Amino acid sequence: xxxxxxxxxxxxxxxxxxxxxxxxxxxxxxxxxxxxxxxxxxxxxxxxxxxxxxxxxxxxxxxxxxxxxxxxxxxxxxxxxxxxxxxxxxxxxxxxxxxxxxxxxxxxxxxxxxxxxxxxxxxxxxxxxxxxxxxxxxxxxxxxxxxxxxxxxxxxxxxxxxxxxxxxxxxxxxxxxxxxxxxxxxxxxxxxxxxxxxxxxxxxxxxxxx
Numbered sequence: 001x002x003x004x005x006x007x008x009x010x011x012x013x014x015x016x017x018x019x020x021x022x023x024x025x026x027x028x029x030x031x032x033x034x035x036x037x038x039x040x041x042x043x044x045x046x047x048x049x050x051x052x053x054x055x056x057x058x059x060x061x062x063x064x065x066x067x068x069x070x071x072x073x074x075x076x077x078x079x080x081x082x083x084x085x086x087x088x089x090x091x092x093x094x095x096x097x098x099x100x101x102x103x104x105x106x107x108x109x110x111x112x113x114x115x116x117x118x119x120x121x122x123x124x125x126x127x128x129x130x131x132x133x134x135x136x137x138x139x140x141x142x143x144x145x146x147x148x149x150x151x152x153x154x155x156x157x158x159x160x161x162x163x164x165x166x167x168x169x170x171x172x173x174x175x176x177x178x179x180x181x182x183x184x185x186x187x188x189x190x191x192x193x194x195x196x197x198x199x200x201x202x203x204x205x206x207x208x209x210x
Contacts, residue, residue: 025095025096025098025099025159026159026160028099028102028103029098029099029102029155029156029159032099032102032103032106032152033102033106033152033156035106035110036106036109036110036152039110039113040113043113043114043117043120044122046117046118047118047119047120047121047122047127048118048119048121048127048128048129048130049127049128050121050123050125050126050127050128051125051126051127051128051130052125052126052186053121053123053124053125053126054123054124054125054182058124058182059123059124062175062178062179065171065174065175066171066172066175068168068171069153069168069169069171069172069175070168070172071168072164072165072167072168072171073153073156073157073160073164073165073168073169073172074156076162076164077164080164082163083162083163083164083167084162084163084164085162085163086161086162086163087161087162087163087166088161089161090161094158094161095158095159097155097158098155098156098157098158098159099155099159100155101151101152101154101155101158102151102152102155102156102159103152103155104151104152104155105147105148105149105150105151105152105153105154105155106148106152107148108137108144108147108148108151109144109145109147109148109149109152110148111136111137111144111148112136112137112138112144112145112147112148113145114136115133115135115136115137115138116133116138116145119131119133120145124179124182124183124186125186126186126187126190130190132187132191132194132195132198134198138202139202140202140203140207140208141202141203141204141205141206141207142180142184142198142199142202142203142204142205143176143180143183143204143205146176146179146180146205147205147206149172149176150169150172150173150176150205153168153169153172154169157169176205177204177205180204180205184199
């Protein structure tokens with residue numbers, strides 16, 4: 001049997017005409033997000049109890065904002081009207097790039113999640129015996145989990161190809177940037193000069209060039 005090869009729109013064909021399996025790019029994207037969710041669920045049980053955290057209303061506002069962002073990226077809702085229209089065609093190279101970015105972003109986010117370990121929290125908080133993480137991607141970027149998720153959302157938006165996905169990506173960027181600034185305020189209050197030195201050496205969502 002010959003090796004499988006990719007065809008248009010993710011079709012995988014095996015030689016000899018024995019069988020053909022269609023794998024759409026959106027299915028691959030879904031698999032990447034499923035792996036992300038599974039890892040988050042497993043690792044979430046290891047998180048430490050918060051010592052100081054944001055209010056319930058602040059948390060709810062963020063959850064609603066991010067829920068809206070992910071809904072726009074993931075679902076085609078007739079009520080969205082023109083936002084369901086495509087902003088570009090469906091060339092294979094765009095689909096391939098979208099899938100690659102989604103997997104790369106998920107991988108990067110998981111790498112960052114591994115390094116922050118038990119000090120991670122879904123809410124803006126300082127956990128018990130908190131420490132400043134400066135290993136792995138945190139050596140260059142202060143919020144690499146958000147970077148990875150945003151890259152994945154950008155890749156998914158390319159595969160979806162509709163304006164609603166771009167709006168969802170923009171909302172997610174705003175939501176993560178807002179949350180990250182709150183987190184930095186907490187870290188600055190807790191670690192003072194140590195965090196300021198870390199801030200000068202690292203970038204916010206991307207590595208610092210200069």
